[in-house]
Amino acid sequence: MQLPSSAPESVAPNTLLVEAAWEVCNQVGGIYTVIRSKVPATVAGWGDRYCLLGPYFPQAAQAEFEPFTDTQVAAGRDPVARAVRQLREQGYEVHYGQWLITGKPRVVLLSPFQAYSRLGQLKADLWQNHHIPTPDHDDLLHQVVAFGHLAKVFVQALCTEVAEADTIGNQPQQVLAHFHEWMTGGAIPALRREQSTARLVFTTHATLLGRYLAMNDPNFYEHLLHVNWEHEARHFNIETAVRLERAAAHGAHVFTTVSELTVRECMYLLDRIPDAVLPNGLNIERFVALHEFQNLHQKYKAKIHEFVMAHFFQSYSFDLDKTLYLFTSGRYEYHNKGFDLTLEALARLNYRIQQSGIEGQVVMFFITKRPYHSINPEVLQSRAMLDEVQDTCSAIEQQLGERLFYQAASSTDYQLPNLLDLVDDYWKLRYRRTLQSWKTSRLPPVVTHNLVDDATDDILGFVRRANLVNNRHDRVKIVYHPDFVSSTSPLFGLDYGQFVRGCHLGVFPSYYEPWGYTPLECVARGVPAVTSDLSGFGDYVQQTVPDHEDKGIFVVRRQEKSFDESAEELTNMLWQFVIQNRRERINQRNRVESSAEQFDWRHLRQHYDHAYQLALQES
Structure with a gap:
């Protein structure tokens, strides 16, 4: 699909762009990252002709949304401010202000619940x-239907204001409304039916039915051509959402998706070929650490060292300077996210390292979200006991340092004294008792939390069958952390970005991933990453990044490959990474960091602008 090579900084000067998404000021999932990271580049091209539209949920909005005062709204002379006033005069609850992120774009938020009295109609x-059709007892669908109506009302009011201001100099003469995903796309069929003058763009980031099918069909891509969408939508009880998505796709003047991979999905599941592909980027400036990124890696790796010592050294120890930290993260979709392939490759890697006789360990972190009762008390206690060991050592160090200094200054003997004689019996006893109470013969646990479904969990099922359960002789250790990493976590004390910087490699060989931000976020932080050719990001890298492996982006081939073939290829990639020396890994991180710029929205925004030009040209 041909796309433009460049885009002007100022796009469609006579057009007002409204971008609608369920995750505007409402962090739920991946679309939040897309919209939020793209804002600075969009504002750079559209300026005050750009406005975001989303649902108003007070708890989500309070930390990110700053409303304009009544005076500011009353003084506004642009079409958005006038449309807000028009709706408020009609009795609608309209929240108008700024999103407190880089670029500070204008935002209109509409509470879906205000339209609940009209839900029946x-x-x-x-x-x-x-x-x-819409069921009676699905509150999310009720919110979507209500918001779709309110979004339609707002866009129509905006079109009215633009039409009335058409004769005023420097005023927009056209409204372009871009809706993301089926949750906001419900406004599109109503806008077309009412013959709105707005030009409409719809983006599906992943077809809803495609995600369900991929999770439940190991041969999803082979069967895609023969899917009966109506039957499958009813089977998964998502018929309303799928029909809303199809209506939005067919009603939009321009229909888009995020990768060439999802183009096929759209063709067979939505029955419309996308008009443009809009690859996702990041605001790379947020991640830039200039020459500090190597120092940050060392800093945060030291924090991961602390966790690993608490988790493993209670049972046995190994050389942390010869230990590599790998991780994967994302929604718990065992097959779709490639957790199954990753585990198989790790088991093979474990055997290969054992047979090779090389030194070193690999610690692999699985960071995802699963229902759990609590953090494993033994894991918490071990961390607390290690802190006690550290406090004891610090006290001994201080006492020893003070007494050694005095001894050195006052002694005429130039020999180093017996250091044990300089430590009080109290600290000797406390040191011994602290270690005795901490050390154990139990194996380090694989999972850090008490899961609700421990017996049926797929990750735990695999490691138990493969006996990859953190035996002393295992050279690949597994840490399964079924909660997202945050700075308030008593186990890591790091936020997710810091944790990523402290690791050596991200592993994301997804089977179904319309785009995939996790490897891109690694690259932005100077961390090498594995993706797959069934990931939109991986497919994009193969097409646009020459010598991508040299730049630390590894793409596992999964298209038309068996599970075993892909597992062996991933094993080889991990093996080649493991046998690198420290200097080679540092050089590779340098190359990764220097390649991140090409994924910045400043370069990738051109694809969106191309779609907008298509919509404006549509007759």
Whole structure:
């Protein structure tokens, strides 16, 4: 699919762009990262002709949204401010202000609940006009339907204000509304039915049905051509959402998706070929550490060292200077996210390292979200006991240092004294008792929390079958952390970005991943990453980044490959990484960090601008 090579900094000067997404000022999942990271580049091109639209949820919005005062709203002369006033005069609850992120874009937030009194009529209209059924007891669908109506009302009010201001100099003469995902796309069919003058763009980041099918069909791509979408949507109980997505895709003037991989999905599951592909980027400036990124790696690796010592050294120890930290993260989709392939490769890598006789260990972290009762008390206690060991050692160090200095200054003997004689019996006893109470013969646990479904968990099931359970002789250790990493965690004390910087390699060989931000976030932080050719990011890298392996981006081939073939290729990639020396890994991190710039939104925004030009040209 041909896309432009460049885009002007100022796009469509006579057009007002409204970008609607469920995750505007509402962090839920990956679309939040897309929208938020893209804002600075979009503001650079569109300036005050850009506005975001989303649902208003007070708890989510309070930390990120700053409302304009009544005076500011009343003084506004642009179409957005006038449309806000128009809706408020009609009795609508409209929150208008700024999103407190880089670029500080204008935002309009509409509470879905204000339209609940009209839900019966709105659902009847969906069925009568678009043959979309809606169940009675699904609150998320009710919110989506209500918001779709309110978004339509706002866009129509905006079109009215633009039309009335058409004769005023320097005023926008056209409204372009871009809706992300089915949760906001419900406004599109109603806007088309009412013959709105707005030009409409719809983006699906992953077809809803495709995600469900991929999770449940190991041969999803082979069967895609023969899917009966209506049957499968009813089977998974997502018929309403799928029909809303299809209606948005067919109603938009321009239909887009995020990768060439999802183009096929759209063709077979939504019955429309996308008009453009919009690859995702990042605001790389947020991650830039100039020449500090190597120092940051050392700093945060030291924090991971502390966790590893607490977790493993209670049972046995190994050389941390010869230990590599690998990780994977994301939603718990065992097959889709490639957790199954990663575990198989790790088991093979463990055997290969054992047979090779090389020194060193690999600690692999699985960071995901699963239902759990609590952090494992033994894990917490071990961490607390290690802190006690550290405090004891610090006290001994201080006493020893003071007494050694005095001894050196006052002695006429130039020999180093017996250091043990300089430590009080109290600290000797406390040191011994602290270690005795901490050390154990038990194996270090694989999982850090008490899971709700421990017996049926797929990750735990694999490591138990493969006996990859942190035996002393295992050269690959597993740490399964079923909660997202945060700075308030008593285990790590790091936020996710810091944790990533402290690791050596991110591993994300997904089977189904329409884009995939996790490897891109690694690259932005100077950390090498593994992705797959069934990931939108991996496919994009193969097409646009020459010598990507040399730049620390490894792409596992999964298209038309068996599970065993892909597992062996991933094993080889991990093996080649493990046998690198320290200097080679440092040089590789330098190359990774220097390649991140090409994934910045300043370069990738051109794809969005191309889609907008197509929509404006659509007759």
